[in-house]
Amino acid sequence: MTPLDGLLVADFSRVLAGPLATMTLADLGATVVKVERPGVGDETRSWGPPWSATSSTYFDSVNRSKLGVALDFADAADLAAAQELARRADVVVHNLRGLGRFGLDYAAVAAGNERVVYCSITGFGPGSDRPGYDFLLQAMGGLMSITGDADGQPHKVGVAVVDVLSGKDAVIGILAALTARERTGRGEHVQIDLLSSLLGSLANQAGSFLATGTVPRRMGNRHPSIAPYETLNCADGLLAVACGNDAQFARLAHSLGVPGLAIDERFATNAARVSNRQAMVDALEDVLRGDSAAQWEQRLTAADVPVAQVGDLASAFTQADAFGLAPTVEVGDARQVRHAVRYASAPGPLPAAPSPPPALGEHTDAVRAWLAGPPDAPPPTVG
Known part of the structure; x- marks a missing residue:
């Protein structure tokens, strides 16, 4: 039934x-x-x-x-x-x-x-x-x-x-x-x-406006309150990176071979990374451009860093099948x-x-x- x-x-x-x-x-x-x-x-x-x-x-x-x-x-x-x-x-x-x-x-x-x-x-x-x-x-x-x-x-x-x-x-x-x-x-x-x-x-965007009176604006793939939470350039395309906390960012920095970014005062906390977003992006992309998005996705996922290549509907259904969904x-x-x-x-x-x-x-x-x-x-x- x-x-x-x-x-x-x-x-x-x-x-x-x-x-x-x-x-x-x-x-x-x-x-x-x-x-x-x-x-x-x-x-x-x-x-x-x-x-x-x-x-x-x-x-x-x-x-x-x-x-x-x-x-x-x-x-x-x-x-x-x-x-x-x-x-x-x-x-x-x-x-x-x-x-x-x-x-x-x-x-x-x-x-x-x-x-x-x-x-x-x-x-x-x-x-x-x-x-x-x-x-x-x-x-x-x-x-x-x-x-x-x-x-x-x-x-x-x-x-x-x-x-x-x-x-x-x-x-x-x-x-x-x-x-x-x-x-x-x-x-x-x-x-x-x-x-x-x-x-x-509209969740956080509506909540932000109602709390502050400031009208949110377009930011492309960037998040107004989290960084890195955006697409970053690799050697051959884009990689979506979604670090929702400082521990994830530390794992990202270590996996990229630049552990110092995690203790740099400009990037050590989420609030600092949001304030210094462009400098953070430049530092990350300097490394990411050294390999393909597919290789970085494999490597970073293994390190428990939340990332994904930017796919299309064909790849989305393939991924869903791969997850057994x-x-x-x-x-x-x-x-x-x-x-x-x-x-x-x-x-x-x-x-x-x-x-x-x-x-x-x-x-x-x-x-x-x-x-x-x-x-x-x-x-x-x-x-």
């Missing part, structure tokens, strides 16, 4: 944050019914190349193991089916505007389903109808202001990280509300907004990144074989037939 076995999720979400949240619930064993617009579907189906057998690899990355139905809310029968789905669901997830006019807002759904955990995902909170796109949130939310070279333009992160963070926050809120429901018998309206998820993720899962004829949580029990309480993302409306007939039947009838199975 999986952790969320028997849980029914009505997924009225689109693009990334909501679908990622509901796919995570599906990975944990919930039955997820994804509702899309007939003929159009989730717009990420058209976000390619690259394309997949279903639509696009973008869509596929967050929509496996779901039942796919196509319902037109302007059609009375389709709307009635959507409302009945929400009435039966344990969890409703949406990031759509204007659901109230269809009787699918929290008040309407909870009136007929007091145990529902209803999760709304918005860009800027329940009081704003402004659409929230990840790129805009990275821009206005300050993330771009601290990402990129100090003398260059602000840069977005290379993935829609605000959507990803919001999707994970949604799962946390949903699971907490489900746990509370076991005690109270009542559901909850879980409210997630992208801006709050982003600000909550089995980072991918077979989904139909494709490979996808597996659910990140693992359990100590073997084979673990997760679905053994995720099903491929649904074609648009693939399970509409089966779900319609189920919704027309007894309320206590089990939903169709995925696959």
Whole structure:
């Protein structure tokens, strides 16, 4: 039995944050019914190349193991089916505007389903109808202001990280509300907004600003409060070095053959190294340039110094395999990144074989037939 076995999720979400949240619930064993617009579907189906057998690899990355139905809310029968789905669901997830006019807002759904955990995902909170796109949130939310070279333009992160963070926050809120429901018998309206998820993720940078009033700036790969915690030049490329304490820096200095750096008053403590960063970098790179990044990684890792070469996604999956993490899962004829949580029990309480993302409306007939039947009838199975 999986952790969320028997849980029914009505997924009225689109693009990334909501679908990622509901796919995570599906990975944990919930039955997820994804509702899309007939003929159009989730717009990420058209976000390619690259394309997949279903639509696009973008869509596929967050929509496996779901039942796919196509319902037109302007059609009375389709709307009635959507409302009945929400009435039966344990969890409703949406990031759509204007659901109230269809009787699918929290008040309407909870009136007929007091145990529902209803999760709304918005860009800027329940009081704003402004659409929230990840790129805009990275821009206005300050993330771009601290990402990129100090003398260059602000840069977005290379993935829609605000959507990803919001999707994970949604799962946390949903699971907490489900746990509370076991005690109270009542559901909850879980409210997630992208801006709050982003600000909550800024951790030390946000804490520094709130404590000092000083606005953090871009520093490239450097850390504002730790040194060395940055990329350093070797003979053939970059090596990421992350010394989080003085003992690690001492091991780095000894391994490089310059133990005196560890007792030099300019570098003996982290605070001193931050204040004298460029002199420290120059001294380290004088030695590092004498060999390749690969050789230094091997040597320094053996000395328990935290370092890594700067790789790409191909090398990342290779590394994950080397660590025995089995980072991918077979989904139909494709490979996808597996659910990140693992359990100590073997084979673990997760679905053994995720099903491929649904074609648009693939399970509409089966779900319609189920919704027309007894309320206590089990939903169709995925696959």
